[in-house]
Amino acid sequence: MEERKIRVLIAKPGLDGHDRGAKVIARALRDAVMEVIYTGIRQTPEQIAATAIQEGVDIVGLSCLSGAHNQLFPQVVQLLRQKGGDDIIVIGGGIIPYDDIPVLKKAGVAEVFQPGTSTQEIIRFIKERVAKRT
Amino acid sequence: MALAEKILKGDIKAASRLMRDIDDEMDSATDELKVLYPQTGRAHVVGVTGSPGVGKSTLVDKMVEVLRRDSKTVGVIAVDPTSPFSGGAILGDRVRMQRHSTDEGVFIRSLATRGHLGGISRSTHDVIKVMDAMGKDIILVETVGVGQDEVDIVNAADTSIVVLVPGLGDDIQAIKAGILEIGDIFVINKCDQEGADRLEQELRIMLEMGQKSTDRWTPPIYRTEAIKGEGIEELVAGIQRHREVLQQEGLHQKQARQRARYEFLEILKSSLMKKLLQRLSKNGELDRIVDAMVKREKDPYTMAEEIIHKILP
Known part of the structure; x- marks a missing residue:
């Protein structure tokens, strides 16, 4: 049997329109043999959670550069749990202060990647986490 | 069978999960589809x-x-x-x-x-x-x-x-x-x-x-x-x-028949190939066939006929 292909949703919650980072990540994950669903900018947590469920993804990558991550990331985690998607891993990136990372992790975000993280590191993290889960 | 029943009850997550299994060509997906087909x-x-x-x-x-x-x-x-x-x-x-x-x-x-x-x-x-x-x-x-x-x-x-x-x-x-x-x-x-x-x-x-x-x-x-x-x-x-x-x-009937026929043949073809491929690769026969072809000892047409003859004498 063929190995399962990893499916990822890359989504931008909140109101900032800076999608370069999200696109770079999407591209890197594609080159790492993943299927990446990209939904564009200004998505509500409700839209992101519904999309993750419909698309049957293993992992949701959130990118936020507006500073509203403390609100938006935990909301996505909560909504996923409500919709029966508690097996879906949530990771985040963007402009996120160090002090916020423990808070986000406590809220159920699996990992937060800051500017300067290599795409290889993110790919490795995703592969390990998905393998561990199944 | 669990997924199909859940889907018929309106479970979105189960539907999404089955689509994933279908895409990944899991054998279990076929069993679920058997249940869904009448619906x-x-x-x-x-x-x-x-x-x-x-x-x-x-x-x-x-x-x-x-x-x-x-x-x-x-x-x-x-x-x-x-x-x-x-x-x-x-x-x-x-x-x-x-x-x-x-x-x-x-x-x-x-x-x-x-x-x-x-x-x-x-x-x-x-x-x-x-x-x-x-x-x-x-x-x-x-x-x-x-x-x-x-x-x-x-x-x-x-x-x-x-x-x-x-x-x-x-x-x-x-x-x-x-x-x-x-x-x-x-x-x-x-x-x-x-x-x-x-x-x-x-x-x-x-x-x-x-x-x-x-x-x-x-x-x-x-x-x-x-x-x-x-x-x-x-x-x-x-x-x-x-x-x-x-x-x-009455075109719909005609279309449905055409499609059913096409679909059946496609499924037959792919499941037959899958089974056959499993068997050929397991006992190393596929490698032997390829070797024989490359060395020009045997031609692919004869060898294909031989295999088919073995299954459908």
Whole structure:
């Protein structure tokens, strides 16, 4: 049997329109043999959670550069749990202060990647986490 | 069997999970599909095809809007290409449809072609069945951007829509075979652009030439400006009319038989191949065959016959 292909949703919650980072990540994950669903900018947590469920993804990558991550990331985690998607891993990136990372992790975000993280590191993290889960 | 039962009870997560298993070609998915099959065949399946950039996604988005106003439940399957180099894919059709993502009457699924040619993924037929069993009234299948010959969608769709835009050079010449023959409905999108009149005229002549006097359906041409939502209601009404004609003229039965036959043969072919391949690779026979071919000791035709003779004496 063929190995399962990893499916990822890359989504931008909140109101900032800076999608370069999200696109770079999407591209890197594609080159790492993943299927990446990209939904564009200004998505509500409700839209992101519904999309993750419909698309049957293993992992949701959130990118936020507006500073509203403390609100938006935990909301996505909560909504996923409500919709029966508690097996879906949530990771985040963007402009996120160090002090916020423990808070986000406590809220159920699996990992937060800051500017300067290599795409290889993110790919490795995703592969390990998905393998561990199944 | 658990997934299929959950799906029939309206469990979205189970449906999504089964689509994943289908895409990953898990053996368990086949068992679930066996349960779902009797509950399928109700939805009207609409294929939307055309070259890259003609506005298929935007058109689908607007069609969903009109269908929802009419209280129809909608499934959308959006197919994008898998990279032939990495094997990964970026599926971006949803970007244009995201406003429907929280509407519980709409289920959107992106699929990657995973190396399958023909404009849709191998899994598309079965994912359609899952949406059908979920009770969706209409299922819109957006193919990858196609050129001339990727016409697999006709084997899945009750109504095939071919989307064209003005200004693609020598428009009709480039697409006269294949894709022009599959259209039940034609759409000239971005019809505000120069050349729309000429395109419509050429298309009409082309279609008339292909028309037989026994045909019960003349493919209509709709002009749309999807971005502004113009012409969409007419298009959706056109789909409905096509559906009625199919049913009235008994064409639907004929189509259903053709499709069932095609589908059965495809499934037979792929399960036979799968079993055979397993056996040949397990006992090393495949390697021996390849070696013999490379050394020109034996020819592939004889060896294929020998294997078939072993199974079907």
